[in-house]
Amino acid sequence: MSNLLTLLKTLLALPRKRVNGAASVLTGWWLIRLLWRLRLLVAVTLVVLFAYSRWGWVGLVLLAVLPPLLSFAWRVLHPQSHTWFVNALTARHRLRHTYGSRWDAVIVACDLHRPVPGGAHLTPELVKVSLVPVGDVLHVRLLDGQAPADFARQADELAHAFGVPEVRVTNAGPGRVELVLVLLDVLAQPVTLTDVPAVTDLRKVRFAIGEDGLWRTRNYANIAAEVGGGVPGSGKTAGETSLACGLIQNPAVQYVVVDGKGGEDWSWIAPRAAAYCAEDEDLNAVLAVVEQVHGLMRHRLKTQKATRGEANFWNLPLDPAHPAVFLVVDEVQTFTDTKGMDNETKQLAWQITARLSALVKKGRSAGIITRLLTQKPTSDALPTAIRDNASVRTAWRVMSKDAAEAILGPIVRDAEVSPVDIPEAMRGVAVVATDAGRLERVRFPFVDEHTAETIAARVAGLRRELTEFGAPTTDNEDQEAEDDAAGVRT
Ligand SMILES: Nc1ncnc2c1ncn2[C@@H]1O[C@H](COP(=O)(O)OP(=O)(O)O)[C@@H](O)[C@H]1O
Ligand SMILES: [Mg+2]
Incomplete structure (x- = not known):
């Protein structure tokens, strides 16, 4: 029995040298070893010889033509498994x-x-x-x-x-x-999307591509706020746009956008946004929108447990009747940096800042995610009370280590990657923290305005007023008429 085992072991250990010298020559062992080493060549030769002896030249032609043809057919019919197989072989x-x-x-x-x-x-x-x-x-x-x-x-x-x-x-x-x-270097080339898949799971939202070329996802459940910073033109709005394009296709998501740049960057989302305000000067209009979201938060915090049975929004199933609300404030420093404002405007700015601060601190369990983008991530533009409560941070290109630290926190001091090193030409590349707390470079995909517009128009039917979910109406009818005149829709 033990002899049999030894023989088996020896056979399994082929083609190691077991028989040497004259014994190897005499027994023909050297030939077995040689054939084993060239087994692939031997197998191919045998198949070719078999095909030729059986079917003649036709056999050889079939042998040359069939495998590429089958491979091609496989690739057309099921590209994923074909790629997987080819990659595994390679x-x-x-x-x-x-x-x-x-x-x-x-x-x-x-x-x-x-x-x-x-x-x-x-x-x-x-x-x-x-x-x-x-x-x-x-x-x-x-x-x-x-x-x-x-x-x-x-x-x-x-x-x-x-x-x-x-x-x-x-x-x-x-x-x-x-x-x-x-x-x-996968980050060197822009990734332009001509369509964006709908986000079906808020716990796994694709947002950018990592240095390994694979998508990175974020879990937006139990998140209150995100802060993104970077110099003008670094890709903040474009990054946020590509994210929004996936999220707005989910019926259980409502979007509120306040654009502090006061331009047309976000006009594409108007047909789908529960509220959209591109005012950079009329802070009353901005306050009205922020107040409404804040009102919805208070309503949910007060009634959610009694009406839906859970105090935390994220413990409940996502439901279009109780949507997650994303509040995006682009160029937020327009409303929070009070330098150079007159007294009346300052009062409004402080009120807006106070509301944003409350949303950032308490919005999580009400299913409200506040997203603030700024080109000025310093404490005068973005109060530390807001910044420190934002659990997700994104730094596009910045000019100084201080700015990088203002966005990402002290971790950036010892990290190998820094947003200061992002070249100007690499718009859309940013530094983010991974789940493990390490910093890494990612590239946000680019969705051009017209694509975004098409997506928003396609899902415009999913738009709801926040008042449907318990948000207060904005003051009285006069105020609404005023807002309409100012280009605000709530
Ligand atoms: N991810 C990206 N890929 C390719 N180009 C981008 C990307 N993000 C931004 N850009 C380019 O940079 C320009 C400015 O981007 P934008 O998002 O408006 O900057 P910011 O909001 O930071 O001022 C865009 O119009 C686009 O041409
Ligand atoms: Mg912008």
């Missing part, structure tokens, strides 16, 4: 031949091996290769005593050794590290 090939064959030499050259007594050495194991849009990912099992930081220190050397522009090192759990061999 990854396997690269594991064996492109990276596997050089792995030991590269690891030793980059000083990531461990010598063992007797002159030999141990190397971390290359377990798997996978393909991502940005390049190849090498999944590595670390040696005892090694940490991902050891690889991060040698990232430059690894990049040169593998002949790629950059190697990114990520921790992949205990004892594991992933090396991303970057062949292409």
Whole structure:
């Protein structure tokens, strides 16, 4: 029995050298080993010979034509599984031949091996290769005593050794590290969308593309506020627009937009927005809109438990009769930075700021998400009470470290990426915090105004007045008439 096991083990361990020298020549063992090594070539030759002997030249022609034809048909019928299969084959090939064959030499050259007594050495194991849009990912099992930081220190050397522009090192759990061999900077090129898929799950909202070329998602449940900052023209409004285009297609979402730039940037959303105000000077009109959202928040906080059975909006199912409300205030410093305002306007500005502050602090359990965008993220434009309560932050290109810190917080001081480094030409690239609290660069997709307009028109029927959900009406009829004249619709 044990002899049988030994024989089995020996067979499984093929084609290792078991029989050497004259014995190998005499028994023909060398030939078996050679054939095993060239098994792919042998298999192909056998198939070709079989096809030829069976069907003659027709067989050979079929053999040459059928596989590409089948592959093409597969690709047309089910592109996902075809891509998956081709990627799996390519990854396997690269594991064996492109990276596997050089792995030991590269690891030793980059000083990531461990010598063992007797002159030999141990190397971390290359377990798997996978393909991502940005390049190849090498999944590595670390040696005892090694940490991902050891690889991060040698990232430059690894990049040169593998002949790629950059190697990114990520921790992949205990004892594991992933090396991303970057062949292409995905963030360099704009991603223009000609349509945006509807957001069906607010807990998983696609918002931008990461450096690995994959979509990043955010969980908007249990979030009260988001702050985004960046110099004019860095892509704030465009980023927010692409996000809004997905969200407004959800019947359980209502949008309220206040545009402090006072231009036409947001006019596309008017047919779908519960309220839209592009006033940059008439702060009364802005206050009326903000008051309405604030009123809805108070109404929900007071009645939600009694009427719907839960105090927290996010513990209830999403329902068009009780929509999540997104309040976007673009260029919010127009209303919060009181420098240079006359006394009366200042009073209004303070009232707006107070309402926004309350929304940011208490809106979460009422299902109201306040989103503030500004080109001036400093404390005079964005009170710290507001900023510090915004749990999600996005920094597009900024000019100074202080501005970066004002948006992202002190974490930016020690981070490897900074919004200050984003080149001017890379509009739409921003720095955000990941779920794990690390900072990373992402690119927001670009949706042009006409596409956004088409989407908003398509789903205009989903628009509801906030008053339908318990928000107070804006003052009296006179006020409404005044607002209409000022171009405000609530
Ligand atoms: N994600 C993006 N991809 C490509 N181009 C962009 C992107 N975001 C912005 N842009 C370009 O930059 C311009 C200014 O963007 P915008 O969002 O209006 O800047 P901001 O609101 O920060 O002042 C846009 O008109 C567009 O041409
Ligand atoms: Mg803007």
